[in-house]
Amino acid sequence: MGAPVVAGEALCYRYPGSIAAGDVLRGASLEVAGGEIVLLRGHSGSGKTTLLSVLAGLLSPAGGSVRLTGIDLGGLDRGARARLRLVAVGFVFQRFHLISALRARENVELVLRAGGLSARDARVRAMETLAALGIGAKAERYPRELSGGEQQRVGIARALAKRPAVVFADEPTSSLDSSSGAEATALLCGLARTHGAAVVIASHDERIVPFVDRVVAVADGRCG
Amino acid sequence: MLALRYVVEDVPRLVASLAGIAFAVALVLVQTGIYAGFVRSTTLLVDNSDADIWVASRAMSYLEITLPVPYAWVGRIAAIDGVQHAEPLVLRSAIWQSPDGTLDYIRVIGFEPAGSSLRLGVSPDALAAMRRGDVATDAAQLSSLHAGGIGARGTIRGMPARVALLTRASQPIVSPTFLYTTLDSAVAWTPISLNEIMDGQHGPGTPINYVLVRLHSPQSASAVRAAIERALPEARAFPRAEMAAITRTFWVERTKIGFLLLLGASLGVFVGGIVVAQILYASVNEHLREYGTLKALGIGDRSLYAAIALQAVTIAVLGYVPGLAIGVAIAFAAAAGRGTPIEITVPGALLAFAVALLTCVAAAFFAVQRAVRVDPALAFGA
Numbered sequence: 001m002g003a004p005v006v007a008g009e010a011l012c013y014r015y016p017g018s019i020a021a022g023d024v025l026r027g028a029s030l031e032v033a034g035g036e037i038v039l040l041r042g043h044s045g046s047g048k049t050t051l052l053s054v055l056a057g058l059l060s061p062a063g064g065s066v067r068l069t070g071i072d073l074g075g076l077d078r079g080a081r082a083r084l085r086l087v088a089v090g091f092v093f094q095r096f097h098l099i100s101a102l103r104a105r106e107n108v109e110l111v112l113r114a115g116g117l118s119a120r121d122a123r124v125r126a127m128e129t130l131a132a133l134g135i136g137a138k139a140e141r142y143p144r145e146l147s148g149g150e151q152q153r154v155g156i157a158r159a160l161a162k163r164p165a166v167v168f169a170d171e172p173t174s175s176l177d178s179s180s181g182a183e184a185t186a187l188l189c190g191l192a193r194t195h196g197a198a199v200v201i202a203s204h205d206e207r208i209v210p211f212v213d214r215v216v217a218v219a220d221g222r223c224g
Numbered sequence: 225m226l227a228l229r230y231v232v233e234d235v236p237r238l239v240a241s242l243a244g245i246a247f248a249v250a251l252v253l254v255q256t257g258i259y260a261g262f263v264r265s266t267t268l269l270v271d272n273s274d275a276d277i278w279v280a281s282r283a284m285s286y287l288e289i290t291l292p293v294p295y296a297w298v299g300r301i302a303a304i305d306g307v308q309h310a311e312p313l314v315l316r317s318a319i320w321q322s323p324d325g326t327l328d329y330i331r332v333i334g335f336e337p338a339g340s341s342l343r344l345g346v347s348p349d350a351l352a353a354m355r356r357g358d359v360a361t362d363a364a365q366l367s368s369l370h371a372g373g374i375g376a377r378g379t380i381r382g383m384p385a386r387v388a389l390l391t392r393a394s395q396p397i398v399s400p401t402f403l404y405t406t407l408d409s410a411v412a413w414t415p416i417s418l419n420e421i422m423d424g425q426h427g428p429g430t431p432i433n434y435v436l437v438r439l440h441s442p443q444s445a446s447a448v449r450a451a452i453e454r455a456l457p458e459a460r461a462f463p464r465a466e467m468a469a470i471t472r473t474f475w476v477e478r479t480k481i482g483f484l485l486l487l488g489a490s491l492g493v494f495v496g497g498i499v500v501a502q503i504l505y506a507s508v509n510e511h512l513r514e515y516g517t518l519k520a521l522g523i524g525d526r527s528l529y530a531a532i533a534l535q536a537v538t539i540a541v542l543g544y545v546p547g548l549a550i551g552v553a554i555a556f557a558a559a560a561g562r563g564t565p566i567e568i569t570v571p572g573a574l575l576a577f578a579v580a581l582l583t584c585v586a587a588a589f590f591a592v593q594r595a596v597r598v599d600p601a602l603a604f605g606a
Contacts, residue, residue, distance in 0.1 A: 049604050052604065053601045053604050056520075058520055058599075058600045058601040058603075058604065059601050079524055079525070082519065082522045082523070082524050082525075082600075083522060083524065084522070085520070085521065085522035086521065086522025086523065086524075087522070089522070091520055091521060091603070093517070093603055093604065094604075097513065097514070097517040097603055099226060099514050099517070099518075100233075100511075100514065101226060101229035101230055101233045102225070102226060102229060106225065110225070110226065110523075111521055111522075111523075114521075114522070114523050114527065115522075158521075170604045
C-alpha cells in the first residue's frame with residue numbers, strides 16, 4: 001500500500017443543536033492508503049456515516065484534522081473543499097442520488113464536465129465506465145427506467161469515471177437485494193482496484209467483508 | 225443541460241411560469257404602448273403638418289391653450305424674407321349636436337384647406353374640395369359624434385355641419401373631438417367678436433390662434449424665427465419639433481399619465497415576478513436533495529447560481545414570445561375596435577424583454593438561496 005490518501009486524526013463532531021445526544025465522533029482516527037479498500041463497520045448510530053462525511057470534507061470536524069490526498073482540509077474554505085471533492089473524491093450513496101432529469105450517461109458526464117473534461121471526452125469516458133460496469137446498453141435511460149441495482153451501477157460509474165484518488169460509499173448495498181448488493185460491491189471494489197482508487201465504505205452489511213482489504217469497527221464515535 | 229431539463233420536466237409548472245411572464249410582458253408592452261400612443265397623439269396635429277414654424281401668442285401654454293392673435297399677422301409674416309407661405313389657424317371649442325339630439329364637446333379647427341400645411345392623412349385635392357359647413361374628422365371619432373360616416377349631418381350653434389372627409393391619425397386621445405373645417409365655418413360656428421357675429425365669416429379683424437409658416441429653405445428656420453419675433457414682439461415662433469415638444473411635455477406633466485401607467489406596469493411585473501419566483505422556489509425545493517448531491521460531488525455554488533439563472537432566463541425568453549404576441553394582439557384589437565392607439569415600439573418591446581429578464585433573474589436569485597444553503601452532507605442521509 002502507498003502513502004495515505006485519507007488521514008483523519010482525533011476527529012470530534014457534534015451535530016448543531018444536538019445537546020442531549022452528545023458528540024457523534026469522539027476522537028476517531030483513520031488512515032487509508034492509496035488503493036486500499038476499507039470497510040467501516042458498526043451499528044446504526046455508531047458514527048460511521050458522520051465519519052465518512054467528515055473524512056470527505058462534507059462536514060467540518062469540531063476537533064482533530066483531516067488530510068485528503070495530502071491536503072489539510074482545515075486550511076481550505078468551502079469552495080476549495082468542493083473543488084478538491086470534484087477532482088479527487090468519488091461518492092456512492094445509499095439511495096443512489098442520481099439526478100432524475102438526466103439520463104444515466106448524462107449523470108456520469110455531469111461530474112466529468114464540471115471537472116473540466118470536454119463534452120466529447122466526457123461522453124467517451126462515461127460510456128467506457130458504464131460499459132465496464134455492464135450497463136452501457138442502458139446509458140440513455142433515465143434513472144426511473146432503471147432497477148435499483150442498475151441505478152447503483154450508474155452511481156458507481158459516476159464515482160469512478162473521473163479516476164478519483166478515493167471513493168466514499170455510504171451503505172451502498174442497503175437499498176438493494178442481496179444479489180444486486182453483492183454485484184454492486186464486486187463492481188465497485190473491482191473497478192476501484194483497476195483504477196488504483198482507495199475506497200472507504202460505511203456499512204453494517206457483512207457480505208461486503210470479503211471484498212475489502214481491511215475492516216474497521218466503529219463504535220461510540222471511535223474507530224476500533 | 226441540467227437547468228434546461230429542470231425547466232421542461234414538469235410541463236404544467238412550465239406553463240404556469242410562462243403564463244406569469246407572458247402576463248407581465250404583455251402588461252408592460254400595453255402600458256408602454258398606451259403611453260407611447262398617448263404621447264404621440266397629443267402632437268398629431270403638429271407632426272402631421274408641413275409647417276416649418278408655428279407662430280403663436282407669447283402666452284401660449286401648449287397647442288390647445290393659447291391667446292388669440294390678430295389675423296393681420298398672417299400678411300406681416302408672409303412678407304418676411306425666407307417665408308414661402310403663411311396661413312391662419314383657429315382653434316376654438318363648440319358643441320356638436322347630432323340629429324338624434326346627442327351632444328359632443330368638440331374642438332373646431334379652422335384653416336384654409338386649399339394649399340394648407342395641414343395634411344390630416346388625406347390628399348391635398350380632397351382637402352381643397354372642402355366647402356363651408358363641411359368638416360373632416362378622425363374615423364375613430366364618428367361614434368362620439370353619433371355619425372355613421374361621410375355625409376352624416378349635425379349642427380353646431382344651430383347651423384348645419386356635414387362630415388365630408390375622414391382623416392387618419394389626427395385625434396389626440398385626451399382631447400375633445402377635433403373637427404377640421406374651413407376658416408369661415410369655424411368663425412360662423414364659434415364667433416368671439418362682434419364682427420364675426422355680424423359677418424359670419426372671417427376678415428381682417430378675426431382673432432386667430434396660430435400662423436403656420438412654410439419656409440423656402442428649412443435651413444433658414446432660426447433666422448426666420450428671429451425675424452418673426454423681431455417684427456412681432458408679442459409673438460413666439462416655434463420650429464415644428466419645438467411646438468410638438470411643448471405640447472407633449474404639457475400633457476405628460478399635467479396628466480401624470482407616465483406615472484400611472486408605470487404603476488400599472490409595475491404591478492404586472494411584480495405579480496409575474498412572484499409567480500416565477502414561487503415556481504422556481506418550488507422547483508428548487510423539489511430537487512433539494514439533488515442540489516445537495518451536486519454540492520457533495522463538488523459542484524460549486526457558482527454553478528448552481530448559473531444553473532438556476534439559466535432556468536430563469538429560459539423562462540423569460542419562452543414567456544416573452546407569447547407575451548409579445550398577446551401585447552401586439554391587444555394593440556391591434558384596441559386600434560381596430562376603439563381607435564385607441566397602443567404603439568408597440570421596438571424600444572418598448574426591448575424594454576419588456578429586459579423587464580422579463582430582470583424579473584426572472586431576480587426571482588431566480590430568491591430561489592437559488594435555498595439551493596446554495598443546502599447541506600451537502602444531506603446526500604449521505606438515507
